[in-house]
Amino acid sequence: MGRLVIVSNRVAVPKRGEPAAAGGLAVALKDAFSSRGGLWFGWSGTASPEPADMVRHARRAGVDYAVIDLSQAAYEGFYAGYANSALWPMFHFRLGLLSYDRDQAGCYRQVNQRYAEKLMPLLRPDDTIWVHDYQMIPLGAQLRAMGAKQRIGYFHHIPFPPWAVFAAMPGAEDLIRDLLSYDVVGVQTNRDLTGLIDCMAQGTGMKVRPGPEVRLRGRRVQLRAFPISIATEEFSDLAARSVNSADAKRLEASLAGRAMVIGAERLDYTKGLPERFRAFAALLEHFPEHRGQVTYLQVAARSREDVESYKDLKREIETLTGQINGDWSDADWTPVRYVGRAVPRDTLAGYYRMAKVGLVTPLRDGMNLVAKEYVAAQDPENPGVLVLSKFAGAAEGLPEALLVNPIDAVGMAETMHAALTMGLDERRERHGAMLRRLQEHDVGAWAKGFLDVLEGREPANSAPERA
Numbered sequence: 001m002g003r004l005v006i007v008s009n010r011v012a013v014p015k016r017g018e019p020a021a022a023g024g025l026a027v028a029l030k031d032a033f034s035s036r037g038g039l040w041f042g043w044s045g046t047a048s049p050e051p052a053d054m055v056r057h058a059r060r061a062g063v064d065y066a067v068i069d070l071s072q073a074a075y076e077g078f079y080a081g082y083a084n085s086a087l088w089p090m091f092h093f094r095l096g097l098l099s100y101d102r103d104q105a106g107c108y109r110q111v112n113q114r115y116a117e118k119l120m121p122l123l124r125p126d127d128t129i130w131v132h133d134y135q136m137i138p139l140g141a142q143l144r145a146m147g148a149k150q151r152i153g154y155f156h157h158i159p160f161p162p163w164a165v166f167a168a169m170p171g172a173e174d175l176i177r178d179l180l181s182y183d184v185v186g187v188q189t190n191r192d193l194t195g196l197i198d199c200m201a202q203g204t205g206m207k208v209r210p211g212p213e214v215r216l217r218g219r220r221v222q223l224r225a226f227p228i229s230i231a232t233e234e235f236s237d238l239a240a241r242s243v244n245s246a247d248a249k250r251l252e253a254s255l256a257g258r259a260m261v262i263g264a265e266r267l268d269y270t271k272g273l274p275e276r277f278r279a280f281a282a283l284l285e286h287f288p289e290h291r292g293q294v295t296y297l298q299v300a301a302r303s304r305e306d307v308e309s310y311k312d313l314k315r316e317i318e319t320l321t322g323q324i325n326g327d328w329s330d331a332d333w334t335p336v337r338y339v340g341r342a343v344p345r346d347t348l349a350g351y352y353r354m355a356k357v358g359l360v361t362p363l364r365d366g367m368n369l370v371a372k373e374y375v376a377a378q379d380p381e382n383p384g385v386l387v388l389s390k391f392a393g394a395a396e397g398l399p400e401a402l403l404v405n406p407i408d409a410v411g412m413a414e415t416m417h418a419a420l421t422m423g424l425d426e427r428r429e430r431h432g433a434m435l436r437r438l439q440e441h442d443v444g445a446w447a448k449g450f451l452d453v454l455e456g457r458e459p460a461n462s463a464p465e466r467a
């Protein structure tokens with residue numbers, strides 16, 4: 001079996017002597033990389049006015065990393081521009097936030113072309129290439145144009161809307177046609193698969209056959225849902241350890257016996273943060289028994305700070321925090337604790353385990369792994385309750401969570417109240433069902449599922465796994 005070549009927009013090369021970053025793709029691919037060798041290619045995360053036009057190589061724990069830098073102009077046009085000001089809002093159904101600029105769209109293709117040109121000489125004929133996410137859609141077609149004959153798969157980590165939404169993007173047909181260069185196009189959920197099939201049919205005019213698949217010039221493009229997951233056992237162990245850490249103990253002492261509800265994500269307008277803050281205010285308004293008794297900890301890691309809509313969101317959250325605390329605080333109780341930066345993963349795992357309620361209420365989300373991590377982090381004997389948006393991909397595989405529509409503040413407040421007052425038997429029952437599913441379908445199973453289809457080890461029409 002040939003090497004596995006991963007292409008993702010950002011590549012975090014582990015420091016010498018340190019393990020690969022915990023979580024995410026690095027964990028998912030550990031087994032595949034160690035059994036067959038691998039190459040991970042992408043952007044170093046560094047942008048400078050005049051970047052060196054070279055590929056930097058590193059080898060860590062049997063994996064070869066190859067990274068390139070971006071120019072400041074490419075960073076602005078490709079990353080902050082087209083990828084995160086046009087594609088990101090469109091894929092999340094937020095057409096009102098879509099900001100299209102033709103030069104930025106051109107820059108997106110040029111940066112992908114540069115990735116393709118730098119990657120092509122590194123490829124071997126028997127490699128399997130797996131491209132990740134919306135930043136890299138044209139890459140497969142660009143590699144094919146340079147003669148790449150390898151199996152190439154694409155996995156889309158974020159939602160896939162139907163054509164009625166997708167078609168609003170200038171050049172929508174070209175983007176959809178780019179997907180036809182891949183052998184497998186994977187999305188997160190059945191809902192996304194429906195969107196992808198609709199876009200394929202309407203955007204290319206081609207027939208989508210049972211499978212589902214599209215056939216062209218003797219090749220077939222398989223379309224499938226592969227719900228991503230987490231390293232469940234590892235995260236459960238981490239949370240069980242971290243709950244006893246000094247950080248967790250300090251937090252526990254500061255709560256003074258009050259219940260904690262927690263939210264944690266990147267500060268992104270897709271995550272439904274203002275809606276969640278308003279719902280928490282509604283909880284205090286409509287259910288007076290929680291006043292002085294519940295603390296809401298919100299961790300929001302800064303993200304994409306060069307994009308205007310993210311700056312607006314930051315201001316809105318800061319204002320809401322001040323308003324809610326001004327309206328409801330007591331001298332010895334602050335209802336909202338807002339931490340506007342990333343918290344280390346192990347610390348967060350301990351916090352999840354301490355929280356009676358996990359709030360994962362995005363307006364749209366591809367999957368949302370915080371929902372799965374919150375479940376994995378719980379003490380099975382005395383678990384907390386997950387309140388989950390029905391618009392997160394995770395809701396398709398976690399029906400035992402309390403599902404909410406984040407637009408409905410009072411409805412969400414009622415659900416938070418139900419979560420805070422749920423009895424132990426029901427909590428155990430709901431949590432047990434979710435945890436079992438996450439143990440069966442962890443991130444390793446997800447990666448294997450995708451690669452089995454890409455490398456022809458599984459019939460194309462078998463049902464997508466649930467997780």
Ligand code: F6P
Nearest residue numbers: 009010133134157158303304366
């Ligand atoms: O899951 C969506 C995604 O955009 C990934 O592609 C990306 O790695 C992650 O979110 C974080 O986003 P960014 O790289 O823009 O900080």
